[in-house]
Amino acid sequence: MSHPLIDPSLASEPVATPRRRWSVSAVAHTLEKLGLGFFAPFIRLAAGDNPQEQLREIILSVVLPILAIAAFMAAWSTAATRVHSESMKIPSPAQTWSAWLGILEFAKGEAEKEKAFYARMEKLAEKSDAEAVAARADLAASPADAGIKARLQKALDASASYRAKPYVGPPTFFDQIQTSLITIAVGFSLATVIAVPIGILCGLSRAFNMAVNPLIQIFKPVSPLAWLPIVFVFVTALYHPAPDEKFFTRALLISAGTVTLCSLWPTLINTAVGVASIDPDHMNVAKVLKLSWMQRLWKIVLPSALPLMFTGMRLSLGVGWMVLIAADMLAQNPGLGKFIWDTFQNGSNKSMAEIVCAVFAIGIIGFLLDRLMLVLQRFVSFEEGKSI
Amino acid sequence: MAYLELSGVSKSYGSGASRTPVLDRISLAMDKGEFVAIVGYSGSGKTTLMSLIAGLIEPDSGGIIFNGREVNGPSPDRGLVFQNYSLLPWLTVEGNVRLAVDRLYGSESACRRRERVRDAVSMVNLTPALAKRPRELSGGMRQRTSVARTLAMNPSLLLLDEPLSALDALTRAVIQDQILDIWRAQHQTIILITNDVDEALYMADRIIPLTMGPGATFGPETKVELPRPRDRKALNHDPVYKRLRHDIIAFLLNERRQRGSGSSQNSVKPSPPSVRPRDITSRGFGWFTRKAPAPTSSHEAVL
Numbered sequence: 007m008s009h010p011l012i013d014p015s016l017a018s019e020p021v022a023t024p025r026r027r028w029s030v031s032a033v034a035h036t037l038e039k040l041g042l043g044f045f046a047p048f049i050r051l052a053a054g055d056n057p058q059e060q061l062r063e064i065i066l067s068v069v070l071p072i073l074a075i076a077a078f079m080a081a082w083s084t085a086a087t088r089v090h091s092e093s094m095k096i097p098s099p100a101q102t103w104s105a106w107l108g109i110l111e112f113a114k115g116e117a118e119k120e121k122a123f124y125a126r127m128e129k130l131a132e133k134s135d136a137e138a139v140a141a142r143a144d145l146a147a148s149p150a151d152a153g154i155k156a157r158l159q160k161a162l163d164a165s166a167s168y169r170a171k172p173y174v175g176p177p178t179f180f181d182q183i184q185t186s187l188i189t190i191a192v193g194f195s196l197a198t199v200i201a202v203p204i205g206i207l208c209g210l211s212r213a214f215n216m217a218v219n220p221l222i223q224i225f226k227p228v229s230p231l232a233w234l235p236i237v238f239v240f241v242t243a244l245y246h247p248a249p250d251e252k253f254f255t256r257a258l259l260i261s262a263g264t265v266t267l268c269s270l271w272p273t274l275i276n277t278a279v280g281v282a283s284i285d286p287d288h289m290n291v292a293k294v295l296k297l298s299w300m301q302r303l304w305k306i307v308l309p310s311a312l313p314l315m316f317t318g319m320r321l322s323l324g325v326g327w328m329v330l331i332a333a334d335m336l337a338q339n340p341g342l343g344k345f346i347w348d349t350f351q352n353g354s355n356k357s358m359a360e361i362v363c364a365v366f367a368i369g370i371i372g373f374l375l376d377r378l379m380l381v382l383q384r385f386v387s388f389e390e391g392k393s394i
Numbered sequence: 395m396a397y398l399e400l401s402g403v404s405k406s407y408g409s410g411a412s413r414t415p416v417l418d419r420i421s422l423a424m425d426k427g428e429f430v431a432i433v434g435y436s437g438s439g440k441t442t443l444m445s446l447i448a449g450l451i452e453p454d455s456g457g458i459i460f461n462g463r464e465v466n467g468p469s470p471d472r473g474l475v476f477q478n479y480s481l482l483p484w485l486t487v488e489g490n491v492r493l494a495v496d497r498l499y500g501s502e503s504a505c506r507r508r509e510r511v512r513d514a515v516s517m518v519n520l521t522p523a524l525a526k527r528p529r530e531l532s533g534g535m536r537q538r539t540s541v542a543r544t545l546a547m548n549p550s551l552l553l554l555d556e557p558l559s560a561l562d563a564l565t566r567a568v569i570q571d572q573i574l575d576i577w578r579a580q581h582q583t584i585i586l587i588t589n590d591v592d593e594a595l596y597m598a599d600r601i602i603p604l605t606m607g608p609g610a611t612f613g614p615e616t617k618v619e620l621p622r623p624r625d626r627k628a629l630n631h632d633p634v635y636k637r638l639r640h641d642i643i644a645f646l647l648n649e650r651r652q653r654g655s656g657s658s659q660n661s662v663k664p665s666p667p668s669v670r671p672r673d674i675t676s677r678g679f680g681w682f683t684r685k686a687p688a689p690t691s692s693h694e695a696v697l
Contacts, residue, residue, distance in 0.1 A: 287480040
């Protein structure tokens with residue numbers, strides 16, 4: 007017989023719940039911190055943590071977005087049947103999917119071709135190796151024979167050149183993604199390296215800030231397309247790569263330089279604001295402790311500016327990724343932008359579908375980059391939430 | 395010659411027409427090891443006074459001599475405990491204290507410095523919270539960390555700028571006793587700024603009221619000749635305590651009535667008096683009920 011005023015469910019609560027619930031909430035919290043918050047209610051639900059509330063959360067964070075995506079797909083399908091020019095038309099979702107499968111197929115084929123190429127080269131190299139061994143044996147018999155010496159040298163050279171020969175095939179979609187990621191990494195790193203010190207100086211010194219502020223305000227809104235020719239001149243004038251340079255090509259540097267010029271502003275401005283808006287109490291602490299200028303910078307100013315600095319870097323990376331696509335197109339840097347442009351120029355019946363695939367890839371990669379920065383930002387922020 | 399001497403110290407903020415005098419010809423002489431409390435309304439320039447003694451700002455006129463030398467900048471032997479703790483939020487309790495220790499005792503071995511940090515933290519009974527960050531601490535623990543950071547510098551003059559005003563009554567009582575214990579053990583000279591007359595009476599040797607700003611100056615000082623250690627509960631019934639308390643509060647209220655009766659010259663923000671007028675009329679109040687929040691409007695009725 008239960009007392010009417012006592013909720014019987016309370017009595018039947020398992021004893022072990024509090025401990026488990028703590029760990030569940032820790033896991034959920036970690037997910038939220040990693041920017042994967044929409045998984046959290048599933049885990050809480052699986053742990054039996056307030057099912058009603060978790061279901062509501064799931065509806066909000068999962069079901070509604072799925073509905074929105076479905077509505078978008080419907081609109082897209084409708085547009086695909088109606089919108090078309092003489093030579094091109096908007097691909098339907100199904101066509102896009104098959105184009106995506108085609109891209110995968112092509113990449114797979116290329117990978118196989120590459121493997122076969124290297125196997126063939128290895129075989130040739132082994133043949134030359136065998137010749138070299140034979141030549142060496144002959145040389146042991148008659149050490150002074152110049153003809154045998156030349157034969158050995160030729161065999162060794164041939165073997166080395168077979169092994170060193172790279173596979174030259176058309177870049178796959180994933181090679182292009184890789185190129186884009188390398189370009190943004192170079193451009194963004196450069197932007198950070200330039201923007202953070204200048205931002206710190208702006209924040210520390212009012213005079214410096216007043217001096218450079220007009221330049222910042224004028225250059226900040228400039229479009230990447232306007233920067234590109236200027237970067238082009240700089241790179242071609244100052245950078246002379248070896249003819250067989252594969253990695254840091256001029257096109258990559260032009261693209262990266264344009265990304266740098268467009269993406270350094272948010273980092274610069276946020277760093278300046280972070281440094282300038284340091285809590286005067288913290289500066290008083292520095293004064294009472296009589297910290298030197300460098301100690302103030304390292305122990306007080308930089309740590310307190312770090313969260314805003316990372317906010318700026320996150321914005322910068324977002325801007326940089328957007329700029330990159332345009333820069334790739336114009337600089338002919340073999341990244342996603344060039345892929346889109348080339349595919350568009352190509353004008354085959356699959357082109358538009360492949361471009362839509364690239365659009366999605368650009369969006370998803372941009373989203374992942376943003377999440378990455380968000381996680382970093384949360385790790386350096388000291389005010390919000392508990393650290394993991 | 396006094397250990398700490400302020401002679402005719404004045405300080406104004408702003409310039410031209412908007413110039414506001416904050417402190418007007420303040421003079422004070424303190425002996426070594428003395429504990430002086432300065433009470434006054436918020437906005438009367440108490441924090442300015444502390445910053446002047448700490449050397450964070452310079453007086454417009456007059457001078458401060460500490461231990462035979464003129465004060466012309468901050469120094470670790472004048473340790474300041476800030477009203478709002480001023481802990482660095484990205485450092486742990488240990489890190490905050492270590493910042494001070496490393497700065498002052500950088501030449502000592504790492505082991506010895508760690509010992510200093512631990513000693514300072516244990517002095518305020520915070521050893522269990524060594525690895526916590528300020529946001530994980532209660533207000534009282536934050537202020538104790540701040541006190542530990544200041545104590546780690548071994549200051550001979552301790553400047554306490556309303557260190558306890560943001561804390562609840564229970565925590566206040568605990569930290570007041572901790573500060574008194576440390577003072578008894580280490581014999582620093584202490585200036586405590588407070589808006590709580592009871593706190594001043596419980597802790598200090600001498601109480602000096604600051605008149606209401608702008609242009610605040612010192613009122614008549616009160617010597618607190620109550621035997622130490624003082625017993626909170628017994629004090630409430632001590633006739634000397636009651637008389638001193640009444641006198642100081644009467645002075646402060648009178649100040650307010652003269653200076654602040656609706657005149658626009660009073661540029662101080664119109665905050666209610668921090669000394670709760672309700673206390674005058676209440677009889678035999680208990681220590682722990684002191685901090686019961688008085689409705690803002692009720693003090694007007696009393697005045």
